[in-house]
Structures are given as structure tokens and as C-alpha cells.
Amino acid sequence: MEPIPETSEAIDEFGPFTTGSDLLERLREMSDLVTEIVPECVGLSIAYREHGVTFTLVASDETIAALDGFQYVDDGPCVAAVREDRGPVEFSAEDPLAEERWHLFSRACAAAGIASTLTLPIMADHTAVGSVNLYAAAPHAFTGKHTPLAHVLGAWAPGAVANADLSFDTRRTAQQAPQLLYEETRLQVALGILAALLDVSVDAATARLQDAAERAGVSPTEMVELIIEQGTSASRDLGDA
Amino acid sequence: MRPIRLALSNDYHVVLAGLAAMLSEYSDRVEVVVLTSDRDITEEADVILYDTFGRLAQGDDKLRKIVEENDAKVVVYSWDNYPVDVARNHGAAGYIHKGLPPGELVEAILAIHQGSTDESAPAPDSDEARSMPSWPGQHAGLSPRESEILGFIARGFTNEEISRRAYLSINTVKTYIRTAYRKMGVTSRAQAVGWALRNGFDSET
Numbered sequence: 178m179e180p181i182p183e184t185s186e187a188i189d190e191f192g193p194f195t196t197g198s199d200l201l202e203r204l205r206e207m208s209d210l211v212t213e214i215v216p217e218c219v220g221l222s223i224a225y226r227e228h229g230v231t232f233t234l235v236a237s238d239e240t241i242a243a244l245d246g247f248q249y250v251d252d253g254p255c256v257a258a259v260r261e262d263r264g265p266v267e268f269s270a271e272d273p274l275a276e277e278r279w280h281l282f283s284r285a286c287a288a289a290g291i292a293s294t295l296t297l298p299i300m301a302d303h304t305a306v307g308s309v310n311l312y313a314a315a316p317h318a319f320t321g322k323h324t325p326l327a328h329v330l331g332a333w334a335p336g337a338v339a340n341a342d343l344s345f346d347t348r349r350t351a352q353q354a355p356q357l358l359y360e361e362t363r364l365q366v367a368l369g370i371l372a373a374l375l376d377v378s379v380d381a382a383t384a385r386l387q388d389a390a391e392r393a394g395v396s397p398t399e400m401v402e403l404i405i406e407q408g409t410s411a412s413r414d415l416g417d418a
Numbered sequence: 419m420r421p422i423r424l425a426l427s428n429d430y431h432v433v434l435a436g437l438a439a440m441l442s443e444y445s446d447r448v449e450v451v452v453l454t455s456d457r458d459i460t461e462e463a464d465v466i467l468y469d470t471f472g473r474l475a476q477g478d479d480k481l482r483k484i485v486e487e488n489d490a491k492v493v494v495y496s497w498d499n500y501p502v503d504v505a506r507n508h509g510a511a512g513y514i515h516k517g518l519p520p521g522e523l524v525e526a527i528l529a530i531h532q533g534s535t536d537e538s539a540p541a542p543d544s545d546e547a548r549s550m551p552s553w554p555g556q557h558a559g560l561s562p563r564e565s566e567i568l569g570f571i572a573r574g575f576t577n578e579e580i581s582r583r584a585y586l587s588i589n590t591v592k593t594y595i596r597t598a599y600r601k602m603g604v605t606s607r608a609q610a611v612g613w614a615l616r617n618g619f620d621s622e623t
Contacts, residue, residue, distance in 0.1 A: 190576040191607050193592045196600040228606055358607065359576075365611035366574040372615060379615060405574065 178208035178221055178234035187354035208234045210329040214322055220312030222347035233351035295319040296341045297332035310347045367401040421449040422531050425463035429455050429472045436552025444524045457483045463490045465531050470496040472569045474583035475504045485509035493530050499584040516550055554618045564598035572614035
């Protein structure tokens with residue numbers, strides 16, 4: 178399995194997330210260990226509570242190209258047809274978009290082939306610090322394999338939940354990771370600028386930022402950008418372009 | 419012969435103070451007349467030693483403006499993520515590598531002041547900043563490189579931006595971050611920014 182583009186971007190741009198080995202390498206190693214136990218496994222997502230983001234790897238064969246399609250078409254007519262078991266959808270051969278639409282349909286149908294999932298909590302000091310989701314094209318692919326999977330993933334087998342995410346929602350969550358990490362980092366930078374300008378603690382700066390955003394009727398994100406822009410201007414005034 | 423008058427320029431006071439303390443041993447040859455983070459050098463100086471610690475080479479307008487707005491020779495004091503040709507393009511009169519020990523640093527400053535080219539300052543074997551006495555985060559065991567990268571993070575740069583503008587590979591950037599995180603006891607970028615703010619890094623610069 179390989180990381181989806183947003184997972185690679187998040188780790189490259191805002192990583193490394195670990196103080197040990199490279200996270201991308203670790204994720205690939207984990208996916209290799211999983212597929213040794215469950216060859217039908219075609220997707221793996223890990224959510225880290227500490228970082229507030231999800232990372233996803235998918236198999237790079239045609240079946241998983243189909244999964245991509247499923248994510249993008251979402252609740253379109255093709256997927257609806259699959260969900261409602263209405264059978265094949267026909268398109269006119271004269272329709273210039275027919276082939277494209279046929280591909281869309283076939284991808285959606287294949288995506289619906291995600292037949293089993295397994296969710297395992299990752300525990301540390303008796304607290305859930307994250308979770309792993311595994312996806313397979315075959316039904317019951319994970320049956321009887323919870324313990325060895327939990328072992329290679331550092332997860333907790335008794336907490337396993339089957340088929341909780343047949344629509345592969347974690348993939349969509351993982352696509353948001355770069356933006357979430359960008360916003361969190363910008364927030365911290367803005368708090369630093371605010372704390373320095375007002376000569377207050379970071380906690381006090383947090384409260385001031387929220388209050389200022391409410392008073393100004395703007396979102397905290399907009400206020401963050403305003404503060405960074407003004408902080409940069411102040412710095413430039415001091416001679417630092 | 420009177421000592422040459424030297425202005426020290428950098429964004430971090432701790433860097434300037436350490437450099438001034440180190441050069442004080444050579445006061446018969448170089449007299450430090452001002453430490454400044456501004457681009458306007460108020461004291462009359464013969465040479466401005468522009469320490470690039472915490473500066474990204476690409477688009478470094480501060481160096482260009484210091485060169486334009488001051489009569490003194492501007493000497494870039496740096497390491498390999500701030501290439502010589504970039505410094506020259508910004509108008510620097512010379513370039514001294516931070517790997518030089520203090521005595522050789524002074525010799526190089528004098529040579530450039532007297533009109534020699536920066537080829538008179540031989541490149542050291544190591545890229546370690548042996549002549550850099552202090553930097554932010556030093557108390558926590560951060561190396562100068564790790565400290566510099568943390569400063570970039572605290573200013574909101576992504577790894578790719580740091581890589582591109584500091585002429586380092588992205589894997590090198592991530593390696594420095596990883597070792598710095600270990601020393602700081604943090605595991606995320608947000609935590610790292612917070613740590614930097616509490617430990618003398620100024621995200622405004």
C-alpha cells in the first residue's frame with residue numbers, strides 16, 4: 178500500500194510527527210505486515226488523537242483506483258444505484274460523456290466491494306491515543322485475525338470493532354490533514370506574535386485572540402491571518418523585510 | 419594601527435551577544451561598536467558582519483538593504499545553507515564560513531577589510547559552527563542547525579519552504595526537526611512553536 182497524496186504532503190510539509198524512524202516508512206512497514214496477515218486488505222488509516230489528523234494508505238492496484246472514484250462521486254447517481262441495488266445504469270453510446278460515465282459507474286461499483294473493515298484502538302497508559310482502520314475487498318477478511326493484527330499494529334485486540342466504516346470515511350478525513358496542520362501551525366505562530374506584542378502568556382493570548390475575533394465578527398482563522406500579517410508589518414518596520 | 423570598527427547584525431540578541439563576547443578577546447584588532455537586528459547601522463563602522471543565523475537565503479531582502487543603505491563593507495558570516503553566490507548577488511563584499519575558529523574569523527574579517535577576496539578565508543573541513551558561541555535553545559542541547567530550523571518553524575514556514583529557501587533537502591530538514599523534537603520533548607509542530615516561544619525564539623523576525 179502507498180500513502181494517499183494528502184498523507185504524503187502532510188508528513189513532508191509538517192512532519193516528522195515522530196522522534197524515531199520516518200513516519201512514512203513506519204506506515205509502509207505496518208501496511209506490509211498487515212497484508213502478510215490479510216492479503217485482501219486494500220486500505221489502512223491511522224488516526225492520531227495528539228496530532229488531530231488521519232493518515233491513509235491504499236493499495237495501488239486498479240481495485241483501489243476504484244476506491245478513489247468512490248470517494249469523489251460520493252452520493253452521485255451511480256453510487257446511489259449501487260446502494261439501492263438497482264442494478265446496472267445504462268448510458269447512451271452517443272453521449273460524449275458515456276465512456277467517462279461508464280468508468281465512473283464501474284469505479285463506484287468496485288468501491289462498493291469494500292466488504293469488511295476492522296477498527297482497532299491504539300492504547301497508551303490505559304488511554305486511547307488513536308485508532309487504526311483496515312479495509313478489505315473480501316467479506317470476513319479480518320475474522321479470527323484480530324490478535325495478530327493488533328500485535329503488529331501496536332493496537333488493542335479486545336477493543337476491535339468490525340465493519341464500522343464500510344464507506345471508507347477515514348480516507349476523506351485524511352484528505353483534510355494538510356489543511357488542518359497548516360491552520361494549527363498558523364494559530365500557534367499568531368499566538369506567539371500576540372503574546373510578544375502584548376507581553377502576555379500564550380494562554381492569555383489565546384483568550385485575547387478569541388475575544389478579538391468575536392468582537393470583530395470574524396472567524397478565528399481570519400483573525401490569525403490578520404495577526405500574522407500585522408506582526409510581519411511590525412517586524413518590517415523594525416527593518417526586517 | 420587602530421582596530422577596525424565592526425558592527426554585528428543578526429535577528430537574535432543571544433547570537434549577537436555571544437559573537438561579541440567571543441570577539442572581545444581580539445579587541446586590539448577588531449572593535450565591536452554595535453550589535454543590531456535593524457538594517458540601519460547607527461554607529462560608524464568599517465565592516466558589518468552579517469550573521470545569517472535564522473535567515474533564509476532565498477529572498478533575503480534584509481542583506482540587500484543593509485548593503486545598499488550603509489557605506490561599510492558587508493561581510494556575510496554563514497554556513498552552507500546560505501550559498502556564497504547568493505551572498506554575492508545581494509552585494510556582500512565577502513563571505514566567511516562559520517566553521518572557522520575565532521582567530522581565523524578575525525583574520526578573515528581583516529583580510530576582507532583590506533581588500534582581499536573571500537578566497538583568503540579557506541573553507542573549513544567541517545560545517546559545524548565552531549565559532550558560534552551562543553544561539554537560542556542552546557540550553558536545551560539544540561545544535562545551531564536545529565535551533566535555526568526551529569526558528570523557521572516558529573515563523574510558520576513549512577518543511578518544503580524551509581528546504582527550498584535554505585538550500586537543504588527535505589529529508590535533511592526533517593532530520594534536524596526530529597532530533598530537535600527529541601531534545602525539546604515535543605512531538606508536534608504546534609508544540610514545537612509553543613516551546614520556541616517560551617525559550618527565546620522570536621517569531622516576529
